[in-house]
């Protein structure tokens with residue numbers, strides 16, 4: 065059985081090949097971006113990952129990729145999985161962005 069790729073995801077994956085080359089996290093410890101949890105022992109890792117993201121020139125592209133491909137784990141574009149879940153929920157239920165409704169998620 066052939067695997068069918070969703071067109072919007074295929075485009076996002078193809079585009080990632082370009083912007084990923086400029087990622088500020090290249091060479092960083094992957095455990096910072098994929099900690100055991102966003103609280104407790106992993107909280108310091110998440111904070112450090114967000115610091116790296118804050119200085120990343122492709123942060124917007126990274127976050128768009130994570131949202132388009134529904135990345136469920138890790139820090140992407142300076143957001144945690146919980147923060148992205150809020151965006152999914154906000155856009156899924158109401159058809160408008162969280163930012164348009166004053167979401168608690170920080171925009172990039």
Ligand code: SF4
Pocket residue numbers: 086087088089090097116117118120121122123124126127139140141142
């Ligand atoms: S925004 Fe963060 S996770 Fe995304 S490429 Fe840049 S440094 Fe890496």
